[in-house]
Amino acid sequence: MNNNAPSATVTLPGLGWAPFYEEQLTPEDEEYDALRISSVHRSRMKGESTHGPVRISLPAHINTSHFAVGDWVLAQPQSHLLVRRLERRSLLERQTVGARNPQLIAANVDTVFVVTSCNDDFNPARLERYLALANEAGTRAVIVLTKADQVADPAPYEAQAAALQRELEVVTINARSLDAVAALAPWCGTGQTVALIGSSGVGKSTLLNTLARKSDEAKQATGAIREDDAKGRHTTTARSLHRIAGGGWVIDTPGMRTLHVSDVSSGLEALFAEITELAPNCRFRDCTHLHEPGCAVQAAVAAGTLDAARLERWRKLHEENQQNTPTVTGARGNKKSGPRGKFR
Ligand SMILES: Nc1nc2c(ncn2[C@@H]2O[C@H](COP(=O)(O)OP(=O)(O)OP(=O)(O)O)[C@@H](O)[C@H]2O)c(=O)[nH]1
Numbered sequence: 112m113n114n115n116a117p118s119a120t121v122t123l124p125g126l127g128w129a130p131f132y133e134e135q136l137t138p139e140d141e142e143y144d145a146l147r148i149s150s151v152h153r154s155r156m157k158g159e160s161t162h163g164p165v166r167i168s169l170p171a172h173i174n175t176s177h178f179a180v181g182d183w184v185l186a187q188p189q190s191h192l193l194v195r196r197l198e199r200r201s202l203l204e205r206q207t208v209g210a211r212n213p214q215l216i217a218a219n220v221d222t223v224f225v226v227t228s229c230n231d232d233f234n235p236a237r238l239e240r241y242l243a244l245a246n247e248a249g250t251r252a253v254i255v256l257t258k259a260d261q262v263a264d265p266a267p268y269e270a271q272a273a274a275l276q277r278e279l280e281v282v283t284i285n286a287r288s289l290d291a292v293a294a295l296a297p298w299c300g301t302g303q304t305v306a307l308i309g310s311s312g313v314g315k316s317t318l319l320n321t322l323a324r325k326s327d328e329a330k331q332a333t334g335a336i337r338e339d340d341a342k343g344r345h346t347t348t349a350r351s352l353h354r355i356a357g358g359g360w361v362i363d364t365p366g367m368r369t370l371h372v373s374d375v376s377s378g379l380e381a382l383f384a385e386i387t388e389l390a391p392n393c394r395f396r397d398c399t400h401l402h403e404p405g406c407a408v409q410a411a412v413a414a415g416t417l418d419a420a421r422l423e424r425w426r427k428l429h430e431e432n433q434q435n436t437p438t439v440t441g442a443r444g445n446k447k448s449g450p451r452g453k454f455r
């Protein structure tokens with residue numbers, strides 16, 4: 112892999128390259144360039160190379176829906192003809208109603224900034240869905256509370272956010288202020304990739320513009336860009352990779368109105384660790400923690416060490432996940448084999 116070109120604007124490690132990808136290369140791959148996908152559209156993709164942005168040429172019949180922003184691919188030098196995609200270290204994906212395959216949100220993300228604001232948009236149940244998604248993807252999650260400048264005291268929001276998952280970090284910012292860059296710097300260093308997820312209007316585009324220190328003309332428009340997908344439906348394709356001024360990379364994702372969970376069992380276990388850990392103490396192995404005698408989870412609610420509302424939210428997500436997750440049905444079962452790699 113040619114990493115020392117004199118005109119390089121960024122090194123491969125600066126783009127997020129790591130031994131994990133290097134180890135996937137064979138001697139024959141020496142002739143190719145490694146590119147990081149920066150945007151994915153229906154019939155075209157762009158990438159970042161050590162020389163700056165490039166347009167990737169796609170072989171006939173290549174379906175871009177199998178690629179995510181943040182993916183590493185190998186391409187022919189000069190022509191940038193795609194050769195193959197490298198294995199991912201993490202993948203954010205979600206099931207959308209009616210679609211056969213999950214929608215790919217972002218790949219090879221180190222940290223997910225779950226963005227929410229200090230106002231009525233703050234919703235623990237919704238934040239737990241994002242956290243389950245991030246956990247399942249194999250990424251670290253940080254809650255970013257925006258609009259701190261609009262409340263007298265953000266502390267109640269911070270306390271609620273911190274209670275959503277054990278050892279969860281919460282950062283409170285004004286997304287419009289450059290102070291946000293310093294507050295988020297621990298996750299935005301050279302070669303690091305963060306993704307912004309959160310509902311519409313919480314300040315993701317504002318934060319992106321602050322992190323990337325975009326000039327007014329180059330600013331990411333607020334509101335999603337829509338484009339017809341192959342089936343003529345409208346899909347949001349505003350996702351893209353942007354360089355953080357003086358640091359790593361940030362992937363913007365469009366606001367998700369509804370986030371259904373499926374295939375996030377281990378993500379839920381990590382999210383609700385306090386419940387997961389109590390369950391083995393229940394009298395019945397298949398305890399639903401609803402009404403069974405000898406239920407350790409209900410005992411914790413009675414003792415005041417577990418919030419009843421939290422247990423109720425766990426139940427809802429757990430049931431939804433079970434309903435939506437395909438299970439093995441004989442030889443034709445379509446359940447994913449083996450746990451997905453976690454890299455923490
Ligand atoms: N005062 C203040 N306003 C903010 C802050 N963050 C965002 N805003 C404002 O909130 C509005 C919505 O912010 P956006 O950045 O467009 O929200 P978004 O999350 O990108 O929304 P979508 O693009 O719909 O997903 C804009 O008017 C911002 O200027 C903040 O921290 N403080």
Ligand SMILES: [Zn+2]
Nearest residue numbers: 393398400406
């Ligand atoms: Zn129980």
